[in-house]
Amino acid sequence: MKGAGALAVTPFIGGVVGANGRNHGAKRNGRKNGRASDKRVVGYYPSWAADGYPPRDIPYGKITDLNYAFLEPKSNGEVKLAVTGDPAPGVLETFREITHEREDTAFHLSIQAGWYSGRYSDAALTPERRARFARTAIEHMRTYNFDGIDIDWEYPDGTIRESDPRNLTLLLGEIRRQLDAAEREDDRTYELSMAVSANASVAEPLEVGEFNDDVSFLNVMTYDFHGTWGERTHFNAPLYPVPDAPNATPKFTCDYAMRWWAKRPIAREKLHFGLPFYGRTFENVGGExxxxxxxxxxxxxxxxxxxxxxxxxxxxxxxxxxxxxxxxxxxxxxxxxxxxxGYDDKHSIMEKTKYAVDNGFGGVMCWELSQDPTDTLLDTIGRHISHP
Structure with missing residues (x-):
């Protein structure tokens, strides 16, 4: 998880987020983010980046939302601040200060348990565990003055338990119920989002139509389509397919994934196009x-x-x-x-950002901010998604 790669630095498989039926939009303290564009730029920030890229180095004026990665669930449903040895508490204290200074940025706590670890499946299994998950996650959110919860369960496709897709829906419903109660008590809006798979076969079991009213937006992980788990070199995140490639997989492209998600029962403007700020390397390459x-x-x-x-x-x-x-x-x-x-540069990031805007999607998501400390890619995004 702590490599250069995406939310899951693993073969192309993907994650989950829904739409919004009750206007759980990007607000802080009761007022909407004062951004010039209605498009979002969501940037993930991993706690392990803090030594070389501290929270105060983040260009908040170039993003609309920051997702702090990661908190993690225990099998009993309790959400922990971090794994042993992770610098999360100290980093989060700094973020708590920043949330009061940057009221036009929305801050979310992202919760992850590793790739098919089983702990998410355990945590979502019973009503008691789901209630504990929601309660402890929201306690952390309130403690650090964050604006929402981001779910990164990789993956609730029925691989660990057949009931995982249903339990995901129930978990999101419980989190939303407790967030609604917190909204009434705190007089502010809290969001619920999720990172979703770009692989249709992984995302297909999800009950999108049932949880779409409970979530605010989806971050589609349109990357890791190809890597060292394959047999031939290919692109990490091709926008379109290469039909004559010997390892051609037309479904493993950003365009296919975004069009597939656009057909799900969620609002198109709640789908965010994932952009990788890293590349995949292949060594000892054969051929002429x-x-x-x-x-x-x-x-x-x-x-x-x-x-x-x-x-x-x-x-x-x-x-x-x-x-x-x-x-x-x-x-x-x-x-x-x-x-x-195979990687993304200013040219490809520009084309992908324009694709998201031109096709009516809600914006873009970046994994992850410390991989572009000079803001080269963020500045490219900003030329096509304006901010205050």
Missing amino acids: SRDRGLFQPFEGGGARTFADIRKNVEPSHDYRYHWHPEARVPWLYSDEEDVFI
Whole structure:
């Protein structure tokens, strides 16, 4: 979880968020965020980034929402501040100060339990555990003056328990019920969101039509479509398919995922397009140099942040930059080192942001902010989604 990759640095599988039937919009202390655009820019911030990228370095004027990652649930439903050794309490104390200073930014506590860990399944299993989950999560939210809860259950598709999709719906309903009570007591609006899978087969079991009134928006994780779990090099987050690729998977594209979610029983403007601020690397790439490393067998690899790629790879004479006219994303390839890097740069982030705006989606989500400390990608987003 603490690598360069996304909410789940694992094979392309995805997560969950719904729509909004009761206007649980982006508000703080009873008034709507004073942003110039009705589009959101949601940035995840992981606690482990605090040493090199402290909370006060975040460019709050360039995002509308900040999701703090991660709190985690125990099997009995209790939501803990952090895993042992994680710097969450100290970081959250700083965020509590910032929430009073940045009233035009919405702050959310994101809750995760790891990839198919089973603890989310345990926590959502009974009414008592669901009530404890909601109560303890909301206690943390109030303690640190946050504006909402973000659910990142990877994944409630029935793999751990057949009842997980139903229990997810019940869990979201219980959280929303307790948030409503907290709203009345505190005279402010609290949001409930969720990170959702871009993989239709994983997201299909979700009861979207039943929980859409309980959630405020979805962050679709449109990345990790390809990586070292595959057999050939490919792009981390292609916007469109490459039909003639030997490992072509048209459903594993951002466009397919967003169009699939747009057909679910949720409002299109409550869907956020996920943008990766990192790339996937493939090592020991086979094939001839004329192939430029694309769609070739490989051995080994991992992930690298956009900042690392920009500083240490792009300026290198060993790597050549390429742009794919169909996938609408770049890649770097070193014939000398036999390394392929599929990532997003200013050009592809611009095209994806425009895609989200032009197709009527609610905005974009970024994983994660510390991977772009110079705001290169955030500034690109901001040229197409304006803020105050």
